[in-house]
Amino acid sequence: MKPVEYNTGKIPNWCPGCGNFAIWNSIKKALANLDIEPHKLALVSGIGCSGKMVNYVRSYALQTLHGRTMPIATGIKLANPDMTVLVNGGDGDGYGMGVGHLIHAIRRNINVTYIVHHNKVYGLTTGQAAPTSPEGTITKSTPFGVVDATINPLILAMATGATFVARGYTGESEHLTDLIMQGINHKGFALIDVFQPCVTFGGQYKYEYYDERVVKMDKMPSHDEAVKLAADQEKLSIGVYSQYERAPYEARHPEISRTVEMKDVSKLIEAFI
Numbered sequence: 001m002k003p004v005e006y007n008t009g010k011i012p013n014w015c016p017g018c019g020n021f022a023i024w025n026s027i028k029k030a031l032a033n034l035d036i037e038p039h040k041l042a043l044v045s046g047i048g049c050s051g052k053m054v055n056y057v058r059s060y061a062l063q064t065l066h067g068r069t070m071p072i073a074t075g076i077k078l079a080n081p082d083m084t085v086l087v088n089g090g091d092g093d094g095y096g097m098g099v100g101h102l103i104h105a106i107r108r109n110i111n112v113t114y115i116v117h118h119n120k121v122y123g124l125t126t127g128q129a130a131p132t133s134p135e136g137t138i139t140k141s142t143p144f145g146v147v148d149a150t151i152n153p154l155i156l157a158m159a160t161g162a163t164f165v166a167r168g169y170t171g172e173s174e175h176l177t178d179l180i181m182q183g184i185n186h187k188g189f190a191l192i193d194v195f196q197p198c199v200t201f202g203g204q205y206k207y208e209y210y211d212e213r214v215v216k217m218d219k220m221p222s223h224d225e226a227v228k229l230a231a232d233q234e235k236l237s238i239g240v241y242s243q244y245e246r247a248p249y250e251a252r253h254p255e256i257s258r259t260v261e262m263k264d265v266s267k268l269i270e271a272f273i
C-alpha cells in the first residue's frame, strides 16, 4: 500500500494550515509502512474538526457521538480482534466529555490506538475553552480567563496505568508517523497526544509557539522523569513517555476471542423472533 491509496477522494475542509493535515498524512504513511489494508482497519472518531478524519482515510469508519469513541472502539475491537482500530478525536472530546470512557479503556488495556488532536480549544464550535486550555486563557466561553485547573493527559494516562503513552507534534510529521506506527504495533491501549495547532481559533498556541518549545526525547525516560517532563510547560518533550507489557483485554478474556468454538444459537434467536 502507498499513502495515497488511503485517500477516499474527499478533500478535507479543514482551514488552510490546520495541524490536522499533518495528522492525516502521518496516519496514511504509518498505515502504508505497516501494510494495513483498508478492510483490516476500523477508524473511529469523535465530533469536532478532528472527527472529520473518518471521511478522509479509506477504511471501515464510524463517527460517533461527542466523547463516545471509546465504547464504540472497544466493541469493534472485541468483536473483531484481528482489526486494527484507530481512534481520532479532539482534546475536548476525549479529555472533557469522554474522559470517563478514556480512563476505563486505559485500565482495561483495550488494544486500540488513540490519537488525540490537542489544540487547547474546541475548534469546530469556533474556539471555546477545552480541558487542556491553561488557566487564565481567554476564549469565547471564558472571557475573564479559564479558572479551572488544566488536565494533563500524559500524567492522567500514566497514573491510570496506560501501557503506551506518547506525545507528538504536527510540526514533526516523520516523528509523528513513527509514533503512530509504534502505537499500532503496541499490544494494548496506546495514547498518542498530538500538539495540533488550531490556526484559526487557537489563540497563541500556533506553530510559532510550539516550534520554540518542542524538543524530541532521545530515549524513553524513567517514570519519575516522565512525570516531570510531562508537567513542564516550557520545554515540551515529544516521544514515548511510557511503555510496558500487560496482556490486552481480549487476551485476558478467552471467552470473547473468536477462537472459542461457536455454539449453534439458531434456537435461541428463533425464541426472540
Ligand SMILES: Cc1ncc(C[n+]2csc(CCOP(=O)(O)OP(=O)(O)O)c2C)c(N)n1
Pocket (backbone or CB within 6 Å): 046, 047, 048, 049, 050, 051, 066, 089, 090, 091, 092, 093, 094, 117, 119, 121, 122, 123, 124, 125, 130
Ligand atoms: C453532546 C454534544 N455536546 C456538544 C456538542 C457540540 N460540539 C460539537 S464539536 C464540539 C467541540 C469539539 O472540540 P474538540 O473535541 O476539542 O475537537 P476539535 O474541533 O478541536 O477537533 C462541541 C462542544 C455536540 N456535538 N454534542
Ligand code: SF4
Pocket (backbone or CB within 6 Å): 013, 014, 015, 017, 018, 019, 020, 049, 050, 119, 123, 124, 197, 198, 199, 200, 201, 202
Ligand atoms: S477551526 Fe482550528 S482545528 Fe478546526 S479546521 Fe480550522 S484550524 Fe483546524
